[in-house]
Amino acid sequence: MSSFRIVVLASGSGTNLQAILDKLHGRDGVEVVGVGSDKPAAGALERGRAAGVETGVFPAADYPDRPARDAAMGDWIESRQPDLIVLAGYMQLLSAPFVGRFRNRIINIHPALLPSFPGLDAIGQALAAGVETTGVTVHFVDEGVDTGPVIAQREVPVPAGVSREELEAAVHAVEHELYPKAIRMIAEGRVRIDPSDPRTVAIAPRDD
Numbered sequence: 001m002s003s004f005r006i007v008v009l010a011s012g013s014g015t016n017l018q019a020i021l022d023k024l025h026g027r028d029g030v031e032v033v034g035v036g037s038d039k040p041a042a043g044a045l046e047r048g049r050a051a052g053v054e055t056g057v058f059p060a061a062d063y064p065d066r067p068a069r070d071a072a073m074g075d076w077i078e079s080r081q082p083d084l085i086v087l088a089g090y091m092q093l094l095s096a097p098f099v100g101r102f103r104n105r106i107i108n109i110h111p112a113l114l115p116s117f118p119g120l121d122a123i124g125q126a127l128a129a130g131v132e133t134t135g136v137t138v139h140f141v142d143e144g145v146d147t148g149p150v151i152a153q154r155e156v157p158v159p160a161g162v163s164r165e166e167l168e169a170a171v172h173a174v175e176h177e178l179y180p181k182a183i184r185m186i187a188e189g190r191v192r193i194d195p196s197d198p199r200t201v202a203i204a205p206r207d208d
Contacts, residue, residue, distance in 0.1 A: 004187040007034040007082040009073075009090040014044025016088035016109060019176035020183065021051050030187050034080040036073060038092050054080065060092070070098035077102070084186060087141065088179070096143045104193055106141040107186070109179050111171045113137060113153055118146035123168055126158060134158055134167075136174045138182040140193065140201070149193055149201045152182045 006024075008017050017035065024030045035048030036056040048055045056076045063069035077085060087108040099106065112122035113135035119125075126134040135155040140148040154174050158167060185191050185203060194200040 003029045003031060004084070005031055005033045005080065005082045006084050006086055006183065007036060007077050007080050008032060008044070008048070008086045008088050009036045010044035010088045011037055011039050011042055011091040012044065012089045014042065014047040014088065015172060016175055016179055017044045018047050020086065020088065020180055021047065021053075023180040024183060024187075025051060025053075028184075028187075030184070033082060034077065036076065038069075038090070044088070066093070067095045067097055070095040074098055074101050084183065086179075086183065093145070094141065099141060099143050104140060107151065107182070108139055108141050108146070108148070109175055110137045110139065110146050111175065113155065114139060114146055114150060123164065123171060127162075127164060127167065132158055134171070136171060136178050138178060149199055151185075151191055151201050151203075152178055154178050 008020060010017050021032060025032045032051065032053050034054050034056060035044055036058060037045050038058055038060060040057050040059060045055045045057065058069050058073045060069055063072065083105070085102055085106045087106065110122060112126060114137040117125040117134070133155050135153055137150055138152045139146070139150045142148040156170050156174050190204040190206065192202045194202055
């Protein structure tokens, strides 16, 4: 595999980033080449620095509006020459110009089986709905909220009486497995959006 460069955007502690660093970074040509955040104190930035990865911070207060912030962040990302932008708990909506600038090169992970429970607090939504199964979705990012084409999904059972903390732990454990696997499939060139149906993602089998 030739070099495949990733920039990760995160707002929080960065546990999904850590899973990516542990399972992908520096292996088979995959490199995390930047970690960006809207929060100067985000734990994800420390995880990036600890791994020797360049970091960038783009607080909303430093810019007149979201498009201006996204333009500056996009310039920094572009300077890292990434093949893929990975949202890992990045809690800001991306502007349409940013999404268009990096069309089909931005992915996100969502703690539900989309299209069920999009938006904020998907785990709370699942508990309130009383479902027996929720899950995790990796998808491309478009201009909507959690509406981009689905790359991979995995179910997570919701046992009767489960606490929010227990369900969050179960969902996060699946995220930390599924996200690196999905990124690796993309790095291997196995993921393709169907040109005849942009809502559909085709996954090619591994050569081996």
